[in-house]
Amino acid sequence: TVFMTAISLFIALPLVYSNFGFMWLMVAIGGLIVLLFIFFQMQRKEKNPTVDLKLLKNPGVHIPSILIAVQNFMMLSILMSLTFLSADNPNVSPLQVGLITTVLFTTAMLISPVIGVLLDRFNPIYLVYVALAFGFGGIILYLNIDITSSLLAILTVMGFVGVCSSLMNAALMKIVIGYTPMNQKGVGTGTFTLFKDLGPPLGSSLGLTIYGL
Numbered sequence: 001t002v003f004m005t006a007i008s009l010f011i012a013l014p015l016v017y018s019n020f021g022f023m024w025l026m027v028a029i030g031g032l033i034v035l036l037f038i039f040f041q042m043q044r045k046e047k048n049p050t051v052d053l054k055l056l057k058n059p060g061v062h063i064p065s066i067l068i069a070v071q072n073f074m075m076l077s078i079l080m081s082l083t084f085l086s087a088d089n090p091n092v093s094p095l096q097v098g099l100i101t102t103v104l105f106t107t108a109m110l111i112s113p114v115i116g117v118l119l120d121r122f123n124p125i126y127l128v129y130v131a132l133a134f135g136f137g138g139i140i141l142y143l144n145i146d147i148t149s150s151l152l153a154i155l156t157v158m159g160f161v162g163v164c165s166s167l168m169n170a171a172l173m174k175i176v177i178g179y180t181p182m183n184q185k186g187v188g189t190g191t192f193t194l195f196k197d198l199g200p201p202l203g204s205s206l207g208l209t210i211y212g213l
Contacts, residue, residue, distance in 0.1 A: 002039045006032055012205065013032075013202075017209070018212055051191060055180070055191060061176055065195035067128070071164065071165065072197075072199025072200050073200075073202050074139070075203060078161055081207040082145065083101065084207075100154060103159060104158040104162045105162065106162070115166055119174055124171040124175050124178075131163070131165075132168075172192070176188055
């Protein structure tokens with residue numbers, strides 16, 4: 001309960017700022033810190049903790065976890081802001097707005113089999129570097145998008161983000177599995193998945209905030 005409350009508050013931070021201002025944002029951050037402190041103090045006493053702090057000291061776990069959270073945060077922020085921006089464009093139909101999400105996830109799906117082959121041949125860290133390059137490329141293109149941009153330009157951004165997403169997810173999961181001790185692979189992959197699934201809702205709320213501003 002404490003952990004879910006903290007996560008819910010964390011996800012809501014952009015909305016708190018956009019609706020109530022900077023002072024309430026500071027209050028929310030203070031409450032978040034208190035909740036996380038209580039949670040981690042409780043976890044230290046558990047025989048089988050939900051989030052193993054000792055495991056998080058392993059760079060093969062915490063670095064991929066941070067990267068995947070940032071990647072998914074970026075992906076959903078871009079997706080949500082561009083979807084609502086396109087919906088405001090009188091020259092773009094509802095069907096074309098739907099293409100934005102379709103292109104993102106279809107690109108990620110189509111490249112997945114290729115990624116599997118590459119992961120068996122090369123060190124997964126190399127694919128992480130390639131994913132970061134695609135991600136930065138997508139961000140640069142995203143920064144040049146405005147209400148006058150064509151649908152093709154927006155779909156190109158989604159293509160870059162889709163490749164980044166698929167590469168990053170697969171490569172980082174393999175790194176986590178490889179670096180986690182044999183008796184902790186369940187907790188290790190569970191912790192990684194926690195951070196992975198934390199990115200989308202936070203990215204969605206930030207994307208809506210960006211659109212609102």
